[in-house]
Amino acid sequence: MKKWVVLSGLICLISGTSFAQSSVEFIPTGGYTFGDKLSFSNTFGRIDEAFNYGGSFQFNFNRHIGLEMMYNRMQTPAKLYNYGAVPGDNPIYQTSAGINYIMAGPVSRFPLPGSPVSLFMGADLGAAIFTPSPNSFSSNASFAYGFQAGADIFVDPRFGIRLSARLLGTAPTSSGYYFGYWGDPGGHYYTDPGIVQFAFNVGIIIGLGKELPEYQHPARSHRPPPPPRRYYYY
Numbered sequence: 001m002k003k004w005v006v007l008s009g010l011i012c013l014i015s016g017t018s019f020a021q022s023s024v025e026f027i028p029t030g031g032y033t034f035g036d037k038l039s040f041s042n043t044f045g046r047i048d049e050a051f052n053y054g055g056s057f058q059f060n061f062n063r064h065i066g067l068e069m070m071y072n073r074m075q076t077p078a079k080l081y082n083y084g085a086v087p088g089d090n091p092i093y094q095t096s097a098g099i100n101y102i103m104a105g106p107v108s109r110f111p112l113p114g115s116p117v118s119l120f121m122g123a124d125l126g127a128a129i130f131t132p133s134p135n136s137f138s139s140n141a142s143f144a145y146g147f148q149a150g151a152d153i154f155v156d157p158r159f160g161i162r163l164s165a166r167l168l169g170t171a172p173t174s175s176g177y178y179f180g181y182w183g184d185p186g187g188h189y190y191t192d193p194g195i196v197q198f199a200f201n202v203g204i205i206i207g208l209g210k211e212l213p214e215y216q217h218p219a220r221s222h223r224p225p226p227p228p229r230r231y232y233y234y
Contacts, residue, residue: 021060021109021118022158022207028055029162031201033074038195044083047097050076052199054101063212064109068122070146072101072168072199098131099195101144101168109152116160121149128170128195142170142194158207169196 030053038045054072061067075098079091103126111118128144150164172194 021063021152021154021212023060023209023212024207025058025060026055026206026208027058027162027203028206029053029072029164029201029203031164031199033076033168033197033199035076036195036197044081044085046079046081046091047099047195047197048077048079050074052201055203058107060109060209060212063111063118066107066109067104068107068124069104070101070124072166074099100129100131101146102126102129103144103146105146107148116154118152118154119150120152120164121147123147128168144168144170152205154205157211160205162201162203162205164201164203166199166201167196168199170194 030051033050033052035049036047038047052072052074054070056068056070058069059067075096078095078097080093081089081091085091103124105122105124107120107122109118109120124144124146126144126146127141129141146166146168148164148166150162152160152162154160
């Protein structure tokens with residue numbers, strides 16, 4: 001019973017407090033990325049779902065606007081199927097793909113008044129680098145983009161938790177994917193149709209810079225009222 005009383009008091013104390021943020025934040029993250037299907041001319045590829053990890057540095061100009069520089073990586077099976085394959089069919093080729101997203105972009109925060117929670121949203125641009133395995137999937141780099149939204153929950157100005165949903169994608173290019181050993185005449189080469197992935201992530205916010213002041217409206221100037229006029233009678 002005493003534990004519940006202490007826990008309830010702590011929750012009430014945090015929920016009634018609004019924390020400032022740090023000017024520089026390091027945010028290591030981990031999460032889960034859903035798979036995607038790649039449509040080719042007479043076959044299709046499948047990038048399986050997998051866990052991801054990475055992190056970002058966020059440089060905050062004030063409590064509402066910042067710049068994020070992020071890295072995210074996943075290692076997952078990449079499979080190639082003939083069109084008409086049904087779930088359970090064996091792929092005609094399978095390897096392992098490492099996908100590395102390196103991007104940067106603006107982040108907007110929306111602190112909730114009287115709360116340690118700040119909502120945020122942002123967009124990123126950069127590159128996706130495909131790391132080949134011994135059975136090479138691809139060694140190309142592609143233009144990448146991303147969108148994110150979520151909530152930051154601060155325990156104090158220098159520590160918090162980030163919950164985010166992120167859309168990651170690559171633009172179609174004239175380069176392509178190679179399924180097979182390099183130089184293998186039985187390998188398969190296909191033009192890159194672009195990847196679209198959706199991920200959920202959890203991160204730890206570690207404040208490294210100075211604390212940002214809370215935004216305050218400029219004080220209005222109040223002129224003193226003019227002295228009362230005096231009337232003299234003769």
